[in-house]
Amino acid sequence: MSSAFSAETPKFGADRHVARGMACASCHGPDGKSPEYPDQETCLKCHQKDALVEKT
Secondary structure (H helix, E strand, O other), X not given: OOOOOOOOOOOOOHHHHHHOOOOOHHXXXXXXXXXXXXXXXXXXXXXXXXXXXXXX
């Protein structure tokens, strides 16, 4: 049996954001039942592009 998921799932920092008090809606929109996937523009509202490039 095979799986479509990688054994090494990349970490995008949701746990770190929550630990710092960020609400999920800050990045994923207000609809918790159908959350949006944050795009680069969303991330750049708080993060510097060069710093993100180094981490990914």
